[in-house]
Amino acid sequence: METVRAAIIGTGGIARSHVAALRGEPERTELVAAMDVDPERVRAFCEAHGIAGAYTDAGAMLAAERPGLVMICTPPSTHTELIVQALEAGAWVLCEKPLCASLAELDRIEEAERRTGRYCASVVQWRFGSAARHLKGLIAAGVLGRPLVGLCNTVWYRDHAYYAVPWRGKWATELGGATMGQGIHAIDLFLWTLGDWAEVRAMIGTLDRAIEVEDVSMAIVRFAGGAMGSIVNSVLSPRQESYVRFDFADATVELRHLYRYSNADWTLTLPDSADNPGLLAAWEAIPADIPSSHGAQLGALLDDMARGERPSTSGPGVRGTIEFITSLYKSALTGRPVERGSIAAGDPFYRAMNGRSA
Numbered sequence: 001m002e003t004v005r006a007a008i009i010g011t012g013g014i015a016r017s018h019v020a021a022l023r024g025e026p027e028r029t030e031l032v033a034a035m036d037v038d039p040e041r042v043r044a045f046c047e048a049h050g051i052a053g054a055y056t057d058a059g060a061m062l063a064a065e066r067p068g069l070v071m072i073c074t075p076p077s078t079h080t081e082l083i084v085q086a087l088e089a090g091a092w093v094l095c096e097k098p099l100c101a102s103l104a105e106l107d108r109i110e111e112a113e114r115r116t117g118r119y120c121a122s123v124v125q126w127r128f129g130s131a132a133r134h135l136k137g138l139i140a141a142g143v144l145g146r147p148l149v150g151l152c153n154t155v156w157y158r159d160h161a162y163y164a165v166p167w168r169g170k171w172a173t174e175l176g177g178a179t180m181g182q183g184i185h186a187i188d189l190f191l192w193t194l195g196d197w198a199e200v201r202a203m204i205g206t207l208d209r210a211i212e213v214e215d216v217s218m219a220i221v222r223f224a225g226g227a228m229g230s231i232v233n234s235v236l237s238p239r240q241e242s243y244v245r246f247d248f249a250d251a252t253v254e255l256r257h258l259y260r261y262s263n264a265d266w267t268l269t270l271p272d273s274a275d276n277p278g279l280l281a282a283w284e285a286i287p288a289d290i291p292s293s294h295g296a297q298l299g300a301l302l303d304d305m306a307r308g309e310r311p312s313t314s315g316p317g318v319r320g321t322i323e324f325i326t327s328l329y330k331s332a333l334t335g336r337p338v339e340r341g342s343i344a345a346g347d348p349f350y351r352a353m354n355g356r357s358a
């Protein structure tokens with residue numbers, strides 16, 4: 001495979017993680033350009049990271065540099081336009097979370113993928129740590145027994161100053177609050193691990209921060225396979241934690257961390273009465289530690305690019321999470337349960353997370 005010419009659009013906070021990921025793949029990638037609407041920011045970013053091409057216009061950058069991969073690190077409401085523009089310029093895309101503003105926008109991205117033959121992957125870096133992949137394998141092999149109960153808590157703390165950045169805290173630009181902005185990482189891991197969800201019931205509230213979107217949400221979910229789960233998202237919790245727990249018929253698996261996990265952050269507990277050396281041995285056969293990171297996900301995306309295969313984190317591979325968050329908001333805002341597959345074109349929640357600001 002030829003070296004992939006990569007470009008970054010949006011040179012704020014998270015762009016640094018994309019630089020680190022690219023630097024971890026020196027044989028397969030070359031970071032040739034960066035673009036930001038803020039000229040001073042992109043200049044300083046390019047200088048700090050030794051990037052030759054600094055641009056303030058995405059079209060000009062795409063035309064001049066012809067990148068094979070574009071990493072989109074801009075505020076959420078700008079993602080879809082930039083994704084489509086990059087695909088149409090012949091690039092593959094790795095776009096920050098949340099991928100897009102609605103199911104309608106996801107359909108638009110998929111239409112552009114079909115038209116261009118290129119793919120857009122959503123950043124979901126918690127799927128790519130070695131422990132999460134090991135757990136998926138054990139579930140598929142039936143080693144842990146049937147999944148029955150799950151807990152998914154993102155209890156983080158974002159102070160008032162955090163919301164001074166103009167795009168945060170608003171439906172039109174952040175697309176949601178504690179659920180869409182913070183909880184999305186654990187929610188995505190939780191749903192990806194447990195498989196198809198079937199129904200959600202939820203409440204949201206804005207209890208303390210001076211923002212339009214929610215600073216807390218709580219939801220309960222039923223999975224197609226019968227398991228039930230609860231999901232709590234908060235930006236009001238001084239002792240911060242990301243906690244995901246899966247109770248299978250034969251073992252409990254727990255993950256406690258904050259933003260990035262290693263193998264050591266995962267634990268397995270058997271029932272007191274159990275003597276199950278086979279299960280313990282299967283758990284302990286976990287591969288060498290690969291922490292969850294942008295770098296781990298980039299490696300998998302470059303493999304997909306080399307094979308010309310659709311990434312598992314594009315289109316149908318992330319629809320379950322986007323549809324779930326849309327459905328959580330719909331349930332909270334209508335006071336009714338929402339079933340998987342029920343939000344179709346014509347439903348106001350198909351076009352906007354809050355059913356209003358399309």
Ligand SMILES: NC(=O)c1ccc[n+]([C@@H]2O[C@H](COP(=O)([O-])OP(=O)(O)OC[C@H]3O[C@@H](n4cnc5c(N)ncnc54)[C@H](O)[C@@H]3O)[C@@H](O)[C@H]2O)c1
Pocket residue numbers: 009010011012013014015035036037038041058073074075076078096097098123125165181
């Ligand atoms: N995966 C993660 O762990 C993670 C963590 C933090 C943020 N994020 C996501 O990354 C994205 C960016 O967040 P951030 O904290 O870096 O934001 P930020 O405000 O620090 O940076 C965003 C940058 O995008 C630029 N920008 C705005 N509109 C643009 C446009 N149309 N074209 C080009 N540049 C534009 C801004 O000038 C700014 O420099 C968000 O979607 C956020 O949710 C992901």
